[in-house]
Amino acid sequence: MHEPPYLTELKPYGRALLDMGRRREEVLCLSGDLTRQCEIDLFQAELPGQFIHGGMAEANMMSMAGALARCGHIPFVHTFGVFATRRPYDQIANAIAYPNLPVRIIGFMPGVSTPGGPSHQAIDDVALMRALPNMTVIDLADAVEVAQVVDAIVDVPGPVYVRLKRGEIPVIFDDDHILSLDRAEVLVPGTDVALFASGMLLAAALGAARVLGEQGVSVSVINVPVIKPIDTATIQGAAAEAKVLITAENHSIIGGLGSAVAETVAEAGIGRPLRRIGLQDTFAEGSLSGPYLFEKYGLSTQNLIETAWTALGRTGPAPTAPAAAETGEYSPV
Amino acid sequence: MTAELSISGPKTHWEVLDPLELALRIRLRAVRMVAPQGFGYLGQALSAAEQVAAVFARATPGLDRLVCSPGHYIIAPFAAATELGLLDEQIVSTYGQNGSPIEAIGTERSPIVDYTCGSLGQGLSAATGFVMSDRLRGSDARTYALVSDGEMEEGQLWEAAVFAAHHRLARLTVLLDANNSQVDGPVDSITTIEPIADKWAAFGWHVQDLDGHDIDAVSAALSAADAETERPSVLVCRTSTVHGLDCLPPDADGHFIKLPPDLATAAVEELTGKLEASRA
Missing domain, CATH: 3.40.50.970 (Thiamin diphosphate (ThDP)-binding fold, Pyr/PP domains)
Known part of the structure; x- marks a missing residue:
């Protein structure tokens, strides 16, 4: 990577x-x-x-x-x-x-x-x-x-x-990375938090894991490019090894990756606190730039960090994400 | 819509000797299909009998395609196919029953047609897809699409009409069953879709406005559509959901006709008599 x-x-x-x-x-x-x-x-x-x-x-x-x-x-x-x-x-x-x-x-x-x-x-x-x-x-x-x-x-x-x-x-992955329609992939291993991400939130998830790791929080990052059919084995395996689960998607928290992971771990009887990052059952709004919306609607690296921090019950201020951790151009139409 | 059981399936073959007689037999078969339940989509068959009979008489077996846009009309192609030996009578006798593969509203399992859908207004788009595919493959097949006038209330129908005319899909023939009937009553009491012919003409279609119960007129219009090389064709077939079955009460609901046993018996008698008379 x-x-x-x-x-x-x-x-x-x-x-x-x-x-x-x-x-x-x-x-x-x-x-x-x-x-x-x-x-x-x-x-x-x-x-x-x-x-x-x-x-x-x-x-x-x-x-x-x-x-x-x-x-x-x-x-x-x-x-x-x-x-x-x-x-x-x-x-x-x-x-x-x-x-x-x-x-x-x-x-x-x-x-x-x-x-x-x-x-x-x-x-x-x-x-x-x-x-x-x-x-x-x-x-x-x-x-x-x-x-x-x-x-x-x-x-x-x-x-x-x-x-x-x-x-x-x-370009996040190396040239020899292979997209699998069957398997989600544990990109980073970890034991405190399992962070499941898809699409545009993958970069933020990797960034959050890095910052949290520096503070002694062990975060696994699981890339889930295929939301359906979802790779239940990999998700259940990663969830079972973590204390807290977080899903991150550029989508409503209802019906997307967050729901799919929740269903998967619940069906397996894996009882873990789950936090879903995404649009919190709300429509967004028009703006000048996309990054403004990512910030405002809680899709930022910083929000991922803070969510993990509080879900683990850590006290004190959460660590801060480096500026401009996200990339991308957002084209208005 | 299993390919080998559709009219365009390569092994499918039939012959229509007398379209007028086939239309009568469609009505009689539809009565027999609906009678066990005591209600059903009989009006659709009464309305479209001549159109379906004329298409089966005109279409090239194993090549041409049939789209039944309103899934509720599937009874009419089923009835025709049964009379032509394409469908097993025993299976057709289970029409609309629990567990039957011959469902009352057309589904993916429905044989004979290349496309049907119970969600209305979508069949013309499927028909344009078939004609586009035939063009891409250099096939000379014609696609016949049975469409109901109520479907003109759905916006998608006009999306498809614009597309088909723009692409000059002359191998597409629509039989528009203008029976002025929809669930809540006469179409013209709910929305004004007239002038139907002018609308289609304005969209760039070759239009013929005719008596949809005149089998010779429908057959001639299909021939004229075949001769058209630049535009898709539509036959605006003026019809009635109670046509050809005099024993129905005057207040019969054409969308979903009630057929209690005594009325079913009378209907079979009436249509059998007409069939015998036509053969005499």
């Missing part, structure tokens, strides 16, 4: 999809009028015969994608996460998830990564997609994993939802 500050990459997803489209003609690229924003402008230019512009009509686009998948195509459907999930939910349920078709729904701009306000902030997309039978749900933020996700999901028999950050993607 690299150390912060992390280098960033642009369009790792868009390049990977184009490469896949060149290799597999059954791969189709559908756009809901956010072509450049979803990194598929390259695909449109290079492979126009495999590109379908659905226009600003998500319901039609999802139902159509289901029909295309029935015919043997593998449609990758692109729009922002809000428009990919809330708006065409019934269509995804009936035309894609229920028939268990290989449609790949790619929702950009997760959680409060955008300052565009509640209409643009996908804070419930993981919860919505996770509730659908047959759906695989993935939340990534590292460029190495993003570059691998197209190959990883192209032949999954059923539907997949992937939420992807726009703009600059941090």
